[in-house]
Amino acid sequence: MAATQRIAVGAVAAAACAASLAGCATGSKAPKEGAPGPRQGAPAPNSALRLIGDGSTAYTGGQPHQPTPERLKPGAKPPQFVVFSWDGAGEDSQKLFSHFRKVAKENHATMTYFLSGVYTLPEEKRDLYRPPQHAQGASDIGFNDAQGISDTIKQVRLAWLEGNEIGTHFNGHFCGPDGGVGQWSVNEWKSEIAQAKQFVKSWKTNTGMTKAAPLPFDYDKELIGARTPCLEGQKNFTKAARQLGFRYDSSGVNDQLWPKKKEGLWDLSMQLVPFPGHTYEQLTMDYNFMVNQSGTETQGDPDKFDYWGDQMRDGLIKGFYRAYDGNRAPLVIGNHFESWNGGTYMRAIDEVVHEVCNKPEVRCVSFHQLADWLDAQDPTVLQRLRTLKVGEAPRQGWASFLSGRPAPAPKGVPGAPAVKQ
Template identity: 60%
Template sequence: MGTHATRLTATLAVVGALALGAAGCSADGDRSTGRDQHGQEGESPGGGAEEDPGDAAGAAPQLLGDGSTANTGPQPEQPPAPEPLAPGEEPPQFVVFSWDGAGEDANELFSRFRQLGEEHDADMTFFLSGLYLLPESERLSYEPPGRDPGASDIGYLSDESIAATLDQLRLAWQEGNEIGTHFNGHFCGPTGVSSWSKDDWVSEIEQAKWMVQNWRTTTGLTEADPLPFDYDTELVGGRAPCLEGQENLLPAAAEMGFRYDSSGNSLQVWPERRHGIWDISLQSVPMPGHSFETLAMDYNFMVNQSGEQSGDPAMWPTWQAEMHDGLIAAFDRAYEGNRAPLIIGNHFNQWNGGIYMDAVADVITELCPRDGVECVSFRQLVDWLDAQDPEVLDRLRSLGVGQAPPDGWASFLAG
């Protein structure tokens, strides 16, 4: 399909506003280490293959294309097929932990949270930036809309980090997690993805898929194991850079076979379809100690605490507690109220000493083992939504933020 790759410029676009209107992520990074907004560095990663990925279903994989991906059968470690709620049955409390960028570098955060999910029965969604599998030497094969070939606002990974990222993607999928997309060049601001047409988004999605489906050719890692999934069927959703451009992205995503999108911002209410796909956007959650709310994402907590740069280390414990307590308050508000799925987004980063990673790790540890709580991927969530009676979903959507059924679930969903 034409040329596909991505050039990451050293000049990084910074997007983000305080409080409720804050953008979902930034292209600003820790320049002292050359790390971009997803915590990536151009250094050899500490992570590596933790086991022989082999083939996920026990049968010989069917290699696809140049062998970068393979059909290995049904994905392992999936929950039972969802069923409609029985009359009067209260909904489970779903929590989705998702990661923008999803690359493995020397900080080993992809492997950290993949392993944490295994320990606490939490399936997650890893939104892979396509160019994280494209060597910088091949950057001119990426043609971003409205930019020169090879342009990008995030940095390419080193060859070692590409190999480590592939290891984590194999393991993550085999352990039941979803591999979505964060697209490619991460262009924010007025001339970025918010200015793209539907056709621009279609091109970006096609190129993101191409990078995943052709890494053996672009990297020369011809002896490496394939990714154990067919990305044409695995890729069913994504999140746009800086939560921008969703209006034209949605019809493009529907045309490309997506089942959901998580590129907007919303309140803690039950999702609805737009353009035929589920709009499951990031949500506004309490900001402890403040009168406003912010999006449930590490970057947004940071911007409200220290701006776009690291702040006073003496404040790090306070800020970590604010993010932890804000997410727990959002969970309690949903669990005791309308049971709307809680949608949390993050990046693999070391902002403010890594406090946001520690806060999210503590939330996963506390919430996912609870009875009645299901920590799921976006794909698993939309499987459940698709299995429900539309009239039941309409009734769930009638509940406001934190609003419990006035006479209890048995009466509210009596049938």
């Protein structure tokens, strides 16, 4: 998914504002797993299959491989959640969608794939798209061809069956001041969301692939969250999303703190983590690392590719351990299926997944799974978790912090009960 990039602002600090721009991928052409713990079994193949609409999607029962969210027991240490998410997910000749499905399965992880609706719409049917504030059939990331749609649908189908989440990255990826998503009204966002759903729900009709297997889910029920293009337009998008029954948004810039609700949605935005070699912090997204390394040049100095990838990997891992050994706030990471700077960022994500997802008490999950877990918790416990600062572990330990009782004094210290010999 080549080429044209756009940037949205995410504040870090005054000294670092210019270096902390938040962006998402666009291109001239379209593209062209789960938490450890108890899981619900998958239905037998086609045992509950019921086609929806033209058969592009189908109801097949509950999603396989979903952990059962459990409320934290008093005094228990929270799990360390990590979310790997992908903007504009689609399968092209790079085959990065299929690659990261394999990486997820090998490392007991599930992920969130934000599918762009136009990646299921063929170029010759582009006029079916009526983007807000733009001409009919316009798109800053183009559309797709038959092979690209077939490959993308296959990966989406397999990803969902493996327990991954399918969200949305909407359609035309319009950014900036001229009709970009930041200027869209609530009703225009509702139109964009409806169209993103419709393209996924009617890909068979639009491509003529009527004999192909359906996507095994009802997208109206599956779709509960998104990330906006370039992280713009969050205010009106969240209003529209709340009215449409969405449960979370990942379109902002946060510190590594426990999530809270914003406009009735869980704010599961990406976060700022250490940026090795710099005094300011960096957003947890491949595009932003690239912008702060090679600017908007997607293929910079080849001699620096390895260094830049290591820099991203090490920054994400530092952020992980800051939470893992500290406040246990979920870590949210965003990426694109792109080979920027020689594919160094994809290599970095590979290495981060392998480093973190197999550790004790770590759950690499989708946004859907994280939202389910958050909804299952005692609100007073979440409120207490939100009092912990970035990297701050409870001073007297988790048992005391989340039990509401003081921790017992260690033996042999002033105030401790006498020890009988």
